[in-house]
Amino acid sequence: VSDADPVLPELVVGAWRGYRVWRIKGDRLTGWWHTGYVWAPGSSEASCDARRWNLRGRHARHPGLPAPQRDCACGLYALEEPWDFAGYLPSRHFGVSSEANAIIGVVAGWGRAFRGEFGWRTQFARPVALYRAAHLDGEQVDRIAHRYGCQVVEGRSELLGLADQHA
């Protein structure tokens, strides 16, 4: 893709990896903000429920187009940088207000994508690894990992290593 054609997205090969936080709901993972969005075992596909108003009423923000789109917040999110494991979640970074049902992990994303300074949002994503933090039910984390076909990690170095790999 040349710089002369800014319309076309840049093509890259190999899924990206990053860090994200999910909410635990039973043995499932949901989005952090959008708790009604349940991640599917294997790969999940982003959808957009954003609406805009015009003179004829309320309409989908980008009907007929896949998520994510520019000038919207849709997509499956991940952050580029890890964090310090100090027994707490970095709320200012992840937007986490309560740890009670939060689980951090590594995620792989591909398809349509938008990349910003701190992370990215993609059309498809799958959990790669879940971090079994001390405050979580370890057996529950194991069941969730089994459901999603991903690893469970307990140490910082292991998680960082997985995030550095290509999917």
Added chain:
Amino acid sequence: MRIGEDQQEFEILPEEDQPVVVPEPGPPRQPEDTPA
């Protein structure tokens, strides 16, 4: 999660979706090349 305001667009192909390169066929095998 906040990923920043200035966002660049990409299309990411997972590794398994890379185009398969089919090698050029070699010269026809001679009878002695054929396994018994």
